[in-house]
Amino acid sequence: MIQRLRSNLKLADDPAGRYLPSVVATMVFLAVLALVGAIALQQATETWSRSIEGSLTVQIGDAKARDAQQRIDKAVALLKAAPGVESARPLTRPEIDKLLEPWLGKTAMDADLPVPALIDVRLVKGAAVDTAALASQLQQAVPGTRVDDHKPWLASMVRLARTLQWLAVAVVALVGLSTVALVVFATRAGLAVHRDMIEVLHLIGARDGQIAEQFESQTFRRAAAGSVLGLVAAAAIVALVARFASALDAPLLPSVQLGPKSWAILVAAPVAATILAIVTARLTVLTTLRRMT
Amino acid sequence: MVRFQNVGMRYGLGPEVLRDISFRLAPGTFHFLTGPSGAGKTSLLKLLYLATRPSRGLITMFDHDLSHTPRHRLPALRRRIGVVFQDFRLLDHLSALDNVALPLRIAGVKDDQVRAHVIELLRWVGLSDQINARPPTLSGGEKQRVAIARAVIAHPRLILADEPTGSVDPDMGMRLMHLFLELNKTGTTVVIATHDQHLIESFRRPVMRLDNGELVLPQEQAA
Numbered sequence: 384m385i386q387r388l389r390s391n392l393k394l395a396d397d398p399a400g401r402y403l404p405s406v407v408a409t410m411v412f413l414a415v416l417a418l419v420g421a422i423a424l425q426q427a428t429e430t431w432s433r434s435i436e437g438s439l440t441v442q443i444g445d446a447k448a449r450d451a452q453q454r455i456d457k458a459v460a461l462l463k464a465a466p467g468v469e470s471a472r473p474l475t476r477p478e479i480d481k482l483l484e485p486w487l488g489k490t491a492m493d494a495d496l497p498v499p500a501l502i503d504v505r506l507v508k509g510a511a512v513d514t515a516a517l518a519s520q521l522q523q524a525v526p527g528t529r530v531d532d533h534k535p536w537l538a539s540m541v542r543l544a545r546t547l548q549w550l551a552v553a554v555v556a557l558v559g560l561s562t563v564a565l566v567v568f569a570t571r572a573g574l575a576v577h578r579d580m581i582e583v584l585h586l587i588g589a590r591d592g593q594i595a596e597q598f599e600s601q602t603f604r605r606a607a608a609g610s611v612l613g614l615v616a617a618a619a620i621v622a623l624v625a626r627f628a629s630a631l632d633a634p635l636l637p638s639v640q641l642g643p644k645s646w647a648i649l650v651a652a653p654v655a656a657t658i659l660a661i662v663t664a665r666l667t668v669l670t671t672l673r674r675m676t
Numbered sequence: 677m678v679r680f681q682n683v684g685m686r687y688g689l690g691p692e693v694l695r696d697i698s699f700r701l702a703p704g705t706f707h708f709l710t711g712p713s714g715a716g717k718t719s720l721l722k723l724l725y726l727a728t729r730p731s732r733g734l735i736t737m738f739d740h741d742l743s744h745t746p747r748h749r750l751p752a753l754r755r756r757i758g759v760v761f762q763d764f765r766l767l768d769h770l771s772a773l774d775n776v777a778l779p780l781r782i783a784g785v786k787d788d789q790v791r792a793h794v795i796e797l798l799r800w801v802g803l804s805d806q807i808n809a810r811p812p813t814l815s816g817g818e819k820q821r822v823a824i825a826r827a828v829i830a831h832p833r834l835i836l837a838d839e840p841t842g843s844v845d846p847d848m849g850m851r852l853m854h855l856f857l858e859l860n861k862t863g864t865t866v867v868i869a870t871h872d873q874h875l876i877e878s879f880r881r882p883v884m885r886l887d888n889g890e891l892v893l894p895q896e897q898a899a
Contacts, residue, residue, distance in 0.1 A: 396769075583765045586727055587826075588755030589782045590748070673747075 399572030400601060404609035406565050407656055411613025412620075414558045414652045419621050421551035422645045424544040431540055435533040439504040439514065441471075444527040445497045455500050458525045462502065465517055467510035474501040555652075559659060566606075566660045570598055570667040581672070595668040599661050606660035610653030618649075677703045677834065677865055678724065683733030685719055692731070693719045695889045701867070703833070706860045708876045709869040711886035717838070717869045718762070720886065724836050724867065725759045726750055738833070755783055758827035760837035762869075764819045766811040772798060772822045773807045779830040797825045801855070802848065816843035824852055828859055835859060838869045853879065 441462065443454050455473050462471035474482075479501055487496075506512050518530035574581065581594055641649070678701035685694040694716045701707065711717055722728050723735065726742070735742040738756055745753070758779070766775050773794050780790045798807055801821040811819055820843045827835060835856065841849035853868075853875070860866045867884075870876065876883055885892040 579765070580767055582727075583767065584778070584782070585751070586725055586754060586759060587779050587782055588751045588757075590751045593782060 397573040397576045399576065400569045400605055403566070403569050403602070403605040403660075404612065407562060407606045407609030407660060408613040408616065410558045410562045410565075411610045411653045411656050412617045414555045414656070415614055415617035415649055416620065417551040417554040417558070418649055418652060419617070419641075421548045422641070422648065424548050424551075426640065428541050428544045431537060435537060437506045437508060438533075439506065439512075439517075440531045440533070441502040441504060441521065442499040442529040442531065443502070443525060444499060451500055454525045454527075455502065458521055458528060459502060461521060461524050462504055462517075465512075465520070467507050467512040469505045469507045471502055471504045474503055559656075562656055562659055563663050566602065566663040567667050570602070570664045571671060573598060573601075574668065574671050591669055591672045594672060595665045598664045598668045602660050602664035603657065606657045607653075610656050613656075614650070614653045677701055677738065679734075679736040680723075681734040681736075683723065683730045683735060685716075685723060685728070686731045693889050694723075694730075697733070697891050699884065699891060699893055701834070701865050703865055704860065704863045706857070706866045706879075706881045707868070708879075708881055708883045709867055709886065710871065710873075710876060710883060713871075715886040716889045717886055720891075721759075721836055721838055721867075721869055724834070725757050726754050755779070755830065756833045758830065758832035758835045760820075760823050760827045760835075760840045762838040762842070764811070764823040766819055766822055766826075768811050771808045771810055772803060772814070772818075775811065775822055776825045776829050778826060783830055794825075794829065797829055798822075801825050801852070817845065817848060820844055821848070821852070824855070828855065831859075831862075831864070833864060835864055835866045836869070837867070839871070840868060841870070841872065841875060849875070 441458060443451070443458055445451065448454075459471045459473060462468050479498055482501075483498070514530055514532045518528075521528040521530060584594055678699075680697050680699050683694060683697040684692050686692045697720065709717055709720065723730055726737075729742065738753060740749070740753060767778070770778075773791070776794045776798060777790045780793065781787075795804070795807060798804060801824065803818060803821055803825075806814060806818060809818075811822065814822065820840065824837070824840055827837065837856065840856075841852055844852065856866050856868065857879075868875075882894045884894075
């Protein structure tokens with residue numbers, strides 16, 4: 384491949400292809416940002432799933448009611464005795480405030496709001512707990528309790544995340560198609576500019592493949608330069624956004640931790656863009672030459 | 677080596693510019709092709725250097741019937757032909773050396789072998805001080821010599837030259853004609869298209885004369 388990309392016939396520069404590096408850089412920039420978005424969403428759904436897996440939350444009326452502590456103790460005792468339950472622990476007021484803070488803000492915490500008592504229930508790993516039956520038992524023993532296994536919330540969050548991930552994939556595909564269209568345009572323009580030169584090369588005995596190699600070589604240099612530029616620019620933007628996001632102190636925002644696998648995907652984007660550009664240029668030249676001469 | 681049988685050629689739907697052309701070129705022969713302007717010399721040369729196909733008739737080159745030769749086999753045949761175009765058709769962005777080296781590079785000859793060979797030929801045609809010059813900086817005569825060097829560098833079996841001495845002084849013209857004669861002695865078939873009657877008379881070789889698209893041949897060349 385590298386041998387073939389060494390241009391020895393030295394095709395002249397053409398103006399149409401000069402914009403290719405900046406166009407490919409823009410395309411790779413957009414594709415990498417879309418991929419980072421998809422990776423962040425994937426990580427967020429995994430984190431959400433992990434954090435609530437094997438847990439339940441039990442809410443009991445108003446934590447400030449007169450018999451609140453009695454009701455909490457009764458519920459905890461019942462929960463601990465239930466099959467499949469590993470532990471049941473009432474949350475302290477500061478813990479509840481910390482949970483509500485992202486939604487209500489710090490100042491709201493100072494107000495005397497009617498907040499329910501919460502019991503954090505951990506389940507035995509792999510145990511199949513009948514949440515509905517447990518909820519019914521609790522309701523009978525301690526009226527006004529509510530059992531939340533977080534599944535409806537998680538399902539809608541995962542649905543939203545998946546939709547956004549598909550959107551990111553669609554953006555990457557669209558960017559790929561646009562790159563193909565631009566390379567086809569630039570290559571055809573180059574063929575038109577070099578028509579006389581190509582005719583001479585043909586008459587001297589050059590095969591279509593040799594002429595295509597000259598365009599591949601030019602496209603490789605331009606697309607590779609653009610791809611690297613696009614990746615560097617996108618990486619800089621991602622680093623900047625990550626820095627701002629970490630300063631925001633917003634626990635629900637997905638954070639981006641790029642591991643080796645994620646980096647491999649991101650680096651694959653410019654490589655794929657360059658290969659896509661080379662293959663497109665070759666096919667365009669071969670198809671056009673068959674029609675030209 | 678080359679055989680035309682009742683070949684006719686037209687551009688698009690226009691009238692025939694060549695009519696019933698029949699002749700043979702044996703290996704190692706030397707011919708002049710002449711005729712008035714518009715007689716069809718360039719069209720006949722185009723058929724000979726495989727730039728176009730005939731509208732009718734049969735052309736056989738290097739034992740290949742061109743009417744049945746697929747497009748992808750043409751480059752191999754073209755590499756056996758060296759062409760000096762009347763307008764030189766040099767590549768302006770390449771140096772004289774790179775222009776002359778093109779046929780060797782296309783044939784896949786390694787770069788270290790190409791350079792020495794090309795420099796030697798450029799020296800022979802009197803361009804040793806213009807090796808790195810680009811065509812736009814060369815005079816007409818210099819361009820013509822680069823074009824001739826490019827045509828002969830790969831030792832083709834057939835050389836076609838369209839007015840190859842038109843832009844050079846008589847001394848250099850003679851020198852270049854002797855280059856063609858030397859190549860002819862090594863078995864290369866040479867066809868020189870020219871208006872120059874003095875040149876034709878000086879070398880006393882068979883003359884193919886085109887007149888209004890029809891070919892008048894010496895007896896021995898009739899197909």
